[in-house]
Amino acid sequence: MAQPSNLSGPRILSTEQDLRDLLDSLYETTQAALKEGIKPCFKGLLEYMKAEVTILTAIHNIKSNKGSETPGSDGETMREHILEKDYAGIIARVQAGLTHYVPLPIRRKYIPKPEKMEKRPLGIPTIIDRIIQECIRMILEPIMEAQFFKHSYGFRPMRDAPMALERTKRVVHQTGYHWIVEGDIAKLFDTVHHAKLGRFLYGMGVRDQRVLMIIKAMVKTGIVNETPVNLLGTQQGGILSPLLANVYLHQMDYWVTREWENKKTRTIFSQSASRTTVLKKSSRLKPAYLVRYADDWVLIVPSKQQAEKWKQRIAKQIQSVLHLTLSEEKTIITNVREKPIHFLGCEFKVVKGKSRTGYITRSRPDRTRLQAKIKELHRKVNHLKRCGSKEQLMREIYTFNAVIRGIIQYYQGTTWVNIALRKYAHNLRTKAMRILEKYGGIWLPAHQTKNLPSVHADYTEKVPAILVKDMYIGVTSLSFCRWKKTDLKRPKETPHTAEGRAIYREEEQEATTGTSR
DNA sequence: AACGCTCGAAC
RNA sequence: CUUGUUCGAGCGUU
Numbered sequence: 001m002a003q004p005s006n007l008s009g010p011r012i013l014s015t016e017q018d019l020r021d022l023l024d025s026l027y028e029t030t031q032a033a034l035k036e037g038i039k040p041c042f043k044g045l046l047e048y049m050k051a052e053v054t055i056l057t058a059i060h061n062i063k064s065n066k067g068s069e070t071p072g073s074d075g076e077t078m079r080e081h082i083l084e085k086d087y088a089g090i091i092a093r094v095q096a097g098l099t100h101y102v103p104l105p106i107r108r109k110y111i112p113k114p115e116k117m118e119k120r121p122l123g124i125p126t127i128i129d130r131i132i133q134e135c136i137r138m139i140l141e142p143i144m145e146a147q148f149f150k151h152s153y154g155f156r157p158m159r160d161a162p163m164a165l166e167r168t169k170r171v172v173h174q175t176g177y178h179w180i181v182e183g184d185i186a187k188l189f190d191t192v193h194h195a196k197l198g199r200f201l202y203g204m205g206v207r208d209q210r211v212l213m214i215i216k217a218m219v220k221t222g223i224v225n226e227t228p229v230n231l232l233g234t235q236q237g238g239i240l241s242p243l244l245a246n247v248y249l250h251q252m253d254y255w256v257t258r259e260w261e262n263k264k265t266r267t268i269f270s271q272s273a274s275r276t277t278v279l280k281k282s283s284r285l286k287p288a289y290l291v292r293y294a295d296d297w298v299l300i301v302p303s304k305q306q307a308e309k310w311k312q313r314i315a316k317q318i319q320s321v322l323h324l325t326l327s328e329e330k331t332i333i334t335n336v337r338e339k340p341i342h343f344l345g346c347e348f349k350v351v352k353g354k355s356r357t358g359y360i361t362r363s364r365p366d367r368t369r370l371q372a373k374i375k376e377l378h379r380k381v382n383h384l385k386r387c388g389s390k391e392q393l394m395r396e397i398y399t400f401n402a403v404i405r406g407i408i409q410y411y412q413g414t415t416w417v418n419i420a421l422r423k424y425a426h427n428l429r430t431k432a433m434r435i436l437e438k439y440g441g442i443w444l445p446a447h448q449t450k451n452l453p454s455v456h457a458d459y460t461e462k463v464p465a466i467l468v469k470d471m472y473i474g475v476t477s478l479s480f481c482r483w484k485k486t487d488l489k490r491p492k493e494t495p496h497t498a499e500g501r502a503i504y505r506e507e508e509q510e511a512t513t514g515t516s517r
Numbered sequence: 518a519a520c521g522c523t524c525g526a527a528c
Numbered sequence: 529c530u531u532g533u534u535c536g537a538g539c540g541u542u
Contacts, residue, residue, distance in 0.1 A: 064521080067531050075529095111530055122531045130532090137533090153534090154528055160535040161527045188528090237531030242528085245533090294528040294533090344527055399523065402538065406525020409537050452538075 013051035022048060023142045027496035030146035030205060040205030042143060046098060049135040049211070055094045056087070058134035062239065072126030073107045073224050082127060094131055101214045103129045105222040106235055115372055121190070123223065123235030133218065133239035136211065141243060142496040143205050148246060149253035151261075154294030155242035157495045158504055161344040162413040164293045166486040168343065169361045171289045171300045176357040178337045178350060179307040181299040183314065184330035185249075188295035189241060190233040192248050193323045194219050197234075200247050215240070245294060252318055256290045256299070256310075286310070298343055307333040342366055346414055364416035373407060374424045377478075381428060384435045393439055394468045401452060401476040408478065413486040422479035432475045433464040441466050449474030456480070 013019055026042070033040040048054060059082060062068060068078035076082070082090055097103075104126045110119040125133065141157075148156065153164035172178060197219065198212055206212060218240065222228040234241045288310055289300040299314070301307050311326070311333060318324040334341050337359065340349035346363050353360030380400055387393040411417045433441060446459040450471040456463075458480075465474040487507065494500035 062532095065532080070529065070531070072531095107529090107531090109530065120530095124531050133532095155533045157534070162535085164527085235532085239532060242533035245528090296528065398539080402524035404525090405537055408525085410526040410535095412536095454538080 011048070013048060013053050016053060016057065019051070019053050019057060023138070024496055024498065026139070027142035027146045027494065030143050033205075034147060039203070040143065040147070041207050042205050043208050045139055045206065045208040046210045046214075048139050050095050050098050052091055054135050054138060055091050055131070058094075058131050058138060059083075059090070061138070062130060062134050067124075068127070068130075070124065071107075072124050072129065073105050074126045074128075076127045078127055082131070093128060094135065097128065097132045098135065098214065101132070101217045103132075103218055103221040105224045105228075106237070108223050108226055115369070120236065122237045123221075124237045125221070125235060125239075129218075129221075130239050132214075136214065137240050137243055140201075140206065140211075140240075144243060144247055144250075145494060145496055147204055148250055149257060149290070149292065151290060152246065152249070152253055152292045154292065154296070155246055158493055158500075161293060162410075162486045163488060164291050165344055165346055165348065165363065165413060166488055168291045168298055168300065168348065169363070170488070171291070172336060172350060173355065173357065173359075173361055175287070175289070175300065175302070176359075177287070177289075177300050177302045178335055178359070179301050179304055180334050180336055180341050181301065181307050181311050181314075182330075182332045182334060182341050182343065183297040183299065183311075184327045185295040185297075185318070186325045186327040187233075188245055188249070188324065189236045191324060192219070192234045192244065193232065196322065197244060197248055200251060204247060204250070215244075219244070242294075248322065249292065249295070251321060252314070253290065253292060255317055255321070256288065256314060259286055260288050261290065293344055296344065298341065304333065304335070345369055346411070362416060363414040364420045365411045365414060370420060374428075377403065377407075377424075377428060378431065381431045381435065384432070390439050390466060390468055393436075393466065394473050397466075397473055397475055398451070404476050404478055405452070405455070408481040412481060412484040415483050417481050417483055418479065421481055425477045425479035429464060429475070429477060436464045436466050436475070439466050444472055444474060446474060446477070446480070448472060452476055 011018075011022060013022060030040040063078050063083060071077050106123040106125050109122040109124060111122055113120050145157070151164075151167055153159045153161065153167075172180075194216060198216055201212060201215065218238070219234050220229050220231070221235070223230060234244050286306060286309070287302055288306070291298050291300075299307075299310055301310055311331060315326045315331075318326065336349050337351075340347040345366050347366050348361065348363040350359040350361050352358060380403060384393065384396050384400065387396055408417070408421065411421070414420070433443070435441075441464050443462040444465040446456040446461055446463050449456050449463065449465050451473050455476065456474065459477075461477065461479065463474040463477055465472040493503045493507075495504070
């Protein structure tokens with residue numbers, strides 16, 4: 001690697017456009033540095049974070065968070081203590097915080113993990129500290145985004161879990177590999193090592209010591225009634241924490257993929273380097289494709305032996321470099337031609353079928369998780385009983401329908417979505433009808449209802465409906481779903497370049513206009 | 518275009 | 529007095 005160079009010149013930030021341009025340029029200079037094999041190196045970052053426009057944008061970004069009325073340890077809430085106050089005073093407070101950062105202790109709250117006895121420890125910062133974290137996140141994100149592994153999908157803009165699943169499917173389909181290491185990193189947020197994190201940030205271009213000190217102070221923030229200083233881990237509930245988790249695991253991405261997936265690009269980047277070493281290495285390459293979603297990942301490899309080997313290698317590496325542990329019982333090696341893997345709430349396997357490899361991929365909602373959701377839906381149908389009036393019932397139907405649509409929309413990318421969901425539709429429907437009967441409910445073909453027209457227009461199946469002000473309002477069905485192709489990420493798509501945003505908008509257009517395809 | 522609200526999913 | 533990041537669906541307001 002060539003010498004690092006300071007890539008960020010001083011810059012005045014006054015308008016929102018200035019800020020937008022700054023974020024774009026942070027992304028672009030980082031990417032340009034990478035292409036030339038130079039380490040990115042940013043020094044004057046704190047000034048950008050302290051700019052008035054940054055702080056106002058930060059407040060704007062997080063003001064409508066669900067928890068913005070949930071106070072931290074100082075009792076402050078967004079509306080009462082920030083939005084309704086004189087904004088010059090608030091800006092001064094944030095700027096002071098960014099100058100001499102003394103974060104207030106975080107509030108601890110234990111919440112149950114879904115379907116588990118185990119509890120998840122939340123760390124809730126005060127509102128003012130959340131604003132400060134958002135100021136930092138905004139500036140750091142483009143620098144990190146330009147460097148992250150392209151098949152890391154968790155906590156990242158313009159990416160989602162269905163894309164991670166789609167990537168996994170395509171790798172299996174295109175390579176014909178069917179051995180998969182399903183990886184599980186134990187308690188990622190709680191075990192992030194502070195000094196290592198600082199080094200990784202530095203290595204990725206955050207060379208403003210003041211910013212590194214603020215982040216250090218932030219992760220070390222004490223916990224009310226527990227500890228005056230936190231020695232390990234990053235707050236689950238901190239605005240910056242997801243980005244920090246990705247920075248931390250970027251080390252793993254880099255290490256796992258440099259041997260194979262990223263090999264080609266890397267050789268292009270360092271053409272001056274000896275080609276013979278590259279070629280020699282390639283003769284004993286270990287093919288492996290990583291797909292990561294936060295602390296959850298899969299590695300697709302050609303054989304069982306390779307799977308075992310990689311599992312040991314990764315376990316050893318993340319232990320020594322990251323002080324992280326693979327949970328031994330949850331990290332599984334699976335032949336997807338024999339049994340499914342479980343990844344991101346879905347099951348996924350390959351079965352014999354007509355394709356180049358002789359196999360095709362099948363996916364469906366994870367059985368046990370789906371059953372839990374169905375149970376929850378039944379509970380919610382019963383809840384419809386409690387409505388006093390027809391109008392109230394109508395509102396309850398709307399929210400119930402939103403729940404159903406939400407479930408459907410997530411699983412739409414799985415090939416068996418309809419088969420998996422429709423099994424449960426009948427019972428829910430009849431249960432709903434029993435309740436609607438008291439309000440004059442009738443069975444009506446879905447396309448004759450007035451609600452959810454974009455969905456109901458396509459279905460003639462009968463649903464329970466009630467008449468409210470001349471309009472039939474129907475309870476939607478879990479069976480109103482069909483498989484929908486998931487588009488993969490295009491490499492240039494990012495929120496941090498004008499071009500990347502344009503591609504994103506283009507895709508949105510296609511998705512809304514081209515539904516007839 | 519922008520904002521607001523309801524709801525879902527992953528971690 | 530259940531936080532956070534990200535993604536998505538639906539509805540509404542000027």
